[in-house]
Structure formats: structure tokens, C-alpha cells
Amino acid sequence: MNAKIIDGNKIAEKIKQKIKTELEKLKAKLVLVAVQVGENPASKVYVKNQKSSCEEVGVIYNLVQLAENISEDSLISEVKKLGQNEKITGIILQMPLPPSINSRKIQMSIPEEKDVEGVTPANLGKLLYSDVQPVVAPCTALSVMECIKSTGENIKGKEAVIVGHSEIVGKPVMLMLLSSLLESATPTVCHIATKDLAGHTKRAELLIVAVGQAGLIKGNMLKEGAIVIDVGINRVGNKICGDVDFDEAIKVAGYITPVPGGVGAVTTAMLLKNLLGLYKTRIA
Numbered sequence: 001m002n003a004k005i006i007d008g009n010k011i012a013e014k015i016k017q018k019i020k021t022e023l024e025k026l027k028a029k030l031v032l033v034a035v036q037v038g039e040n041p042a043s044k045v046y047v048k049n050q051k052s053s054c055e056e057v058g059v060i061y062n063l064v065q066l067a068e069n070i071s072e073d074s075l076i077s078e079v080k081k082l083g084q085n086e087k088i089t090g091i092i093l094q095m096p097l098p099p100s101i102n103s104r105k106i107q108m109s110i111p112e113e114k115d116v117e118g119v120t121p122a123n124l125g126k127l128l129y130s131d132v133q134p135v136v137a138p139c140t141a142l143s144v145m146e147c148i149k150s151t152g153e154n155i156k157g158k159e160a161v162i163v164g165h166s167e168i169v170g171k172p173v174m175l176m177l178l179s180s181l182l183e184s185a186t187p188t189v190c191h192i193a194t195k196d197l198a199g200h201t202k203r204a205e206l207l208i209v210a211v212g213q214a215g216l217i218k219g220n221m222l223k224e225g226a227i228v229i230d231v232g233i234n235r236v237g238n239k240i241c242g243d244v245d246f247d248e249a250i251k252v253a254g255y256i257t258p259v260p261g262g263v264g265a266v267t268t269a270m271l272l273k274n275l276l277g278l279y280k281t282r283i284a
């Protein structure tokens with residue numbers, strides 16, 4: 001039997017509708033500012049998606065476009081200035097930044113109360129506390145958790161395997177899976193040095209793949225009935241695909257996220273949820 005498809009668009013619509021209703025009730029004017037340095041085709045797509053999602057729920061979206069040759073110090077002072085602006089609810093730093101700029105330094109200059117992507121050390125650090133519910137967290141990791149939740153399956157004690165350990169996906173997902181020991185899965189994190197990747201993926205009841213390598217995970221690397229969350233976004237020819245070989249995996253998995261239309265579709269909705277969280281914390 002074919003796997004059930006986890007429909008990211010449907011999940012995102014539900015979340016956005018809820019946010020819209022809450023914003024109308026609060027009569028709140030939220031402002032999201034995106035900082036983009038130079039021109040980058042990939043980040044242009046993100047900007048377009050962010051803008052239209054903001055408009056859908058009634059959030060004001062402003063793009064601050066800075067010159068490609070801006071110095072690191074000037075960029076830091078621009079971001080700090082935005083951070084001090086009372087009218088701004090959240091700040092996004094569009095990636096990638098030019099190679100001459102240390103993106104970590106720039107991220108760290110965003111005040112934690114405006115860190116809508118949940119990437120500052122203060123906000124990432126809160127993920128370690130099991131008794132604290134962080135206001136914001138990395139949006140893609142939150143999206144992964146929403147996709148898992150949408151299956152209605154109980155993950156308590158399940159073998160969970162995460163492939164990829166980046167700061168915005170693999171590592172936060174691992175911490176989120178452990179956030180309540182009473183409901184938690186049992187995560188294993190695989191990376192480039194993992195010796196027998198298939199050995200791990202084959203025993204995964206819950207598999208999360210965030211690598212950026214088309215077709216890395218084949219059907220014969222999956223456990224029958226597994227929940228497969230494919231975070232990867234790869235361009236192959238003129239097609240977008242994930243890290244999991246979808247046509248093979250759908251015959252083995254129990255649930256699977258498509259690419260596009262899976263995790264990526266939910267990510268922007270989680271950005272808006274983070275923004276609302278920042279706003280509510282400020283007015284509390």
C-alpha cells in the first residue's frame with residue numbers, strides 16, 4: 001500500500017488561518033523586516049514567498065535591501081538600528097550573505113526579542129531546557145514537528161533517525177524530539193561521517209532527512225511503515241526534489257512529505273507563528 005501524503009500546503013493554510021484570526025482579534029499591527037544583502041536568485045524566491053504569506057495574514061512586510069559590498073561593521077550597525085526600532089516586530093536575515101561577511105556575527109546582532117527565525121544563541125539555547133517553552137525556534141525544525149504531529153501518530157519511544165545535523169534543522173529537531181521525555185522519541189543523528197547510514201535509516205520508525213542531496217535515501221533504506229519527513233530541496237534539471245527518492249519511498253513508508261508541498265510549505269507559516277509569539281511576549 002502506498003504511503004499517506006503529508007500535505008504541507010494544507011497544514012500551512014490551517015496555521016495561517018489561525019494566526020490571521022488571532023491578529024484580527026488582537027487588532028495588532030505586526031511588522032516583519034527582511035534584510036537582504038546584494039542580489040541572490042535563491043533568496044529572491046524566499047522574499048516573494050515571505051511577502052505573500054505576510055500579506056495573507058495581515059502582517060506588514062518590509063524588505064531592506066543593502067549593497068553587495070557593504071562592510072561587516074556597517075551591516076551589524078544596520079541590523080542593530082532595526083533592532084532598536086520599536087515599530088519592528090521581527091527581523092529576518094536573508095541567506096546567503098556575501099562570503100566576506102561572517103553570517104554568525106550578523107545573526108548575533110539581532111536582539112533575541114526580534115529573532116523571528118530563532119537563530120540567536122539565546123533562543124537556540126532555550127531549546128536545551130525541558131521545562132521552558134521557547135517563544136521562537138528555527139522555523140524549518142518547527143515545520144518538521146508540525147508535519148510529524150499532523151500524522152496523529154504517537155512518537156513516544158519510537159526510533160527516530162535524523163540525517164543531517166545543521167543548526168537550523170538536524171540539531172534543533174533532535175532537541176525538539178527530546179523536549180518532553182514522557183512523549184519523546186529516541187533520536188539518533190547521522191552525518192557525513194556516519195559509517196552505515198542505511199543501517200540506521202532501516203530501523204527508523206521516524207526518519208527526518210535534511211542533507212541537500214537528491215535521492216540520497218532510497219526505498220530499500222527505509223523501514224516498512226515509517227514516517228518519512230524530507231526536508232531537502234534540490235534542483236535536478238528543471239525539477240525540484242527532496243533528499244528521499246519519493247517514487248521508491250512511497251511504496252515502503254507509512255507517511256511521507258512530498259517536495260515541493262511538504263516541509264517547505266509549512267516553514268513560512270512557522271515564521272509567522274514565531275512572529276506572533278514575539279509580539280505577544282512583548283505586550284505581555
Ligand code: NDP
Pocket residue numbers: 140163164165166167168169170190191192193194197210211212213216231232233234263264265267
Ligand atoms: P547544511 O548543508 O547546513 O547541512 C547538511 C547536513 O547534512 C550536514 O549536517 C552534513 O553533515 C550532512 N550530510 C551531508 N552529506 C551527508 C551524507 N552523505 N550522509 C549523511 N549526512 C550528510 O544544510 P541545511 O540543514 O541548511 O539544509 C539541508 C537541506 O534542507 C537542503 O537541501 C536545504 O535546501 C533544505 N532546506 C529546506 C528548508 C525547508 O523549509 N524545506 C529550509 C532549510 C533548508 P556534515 O556537516 O558532517 O558534513
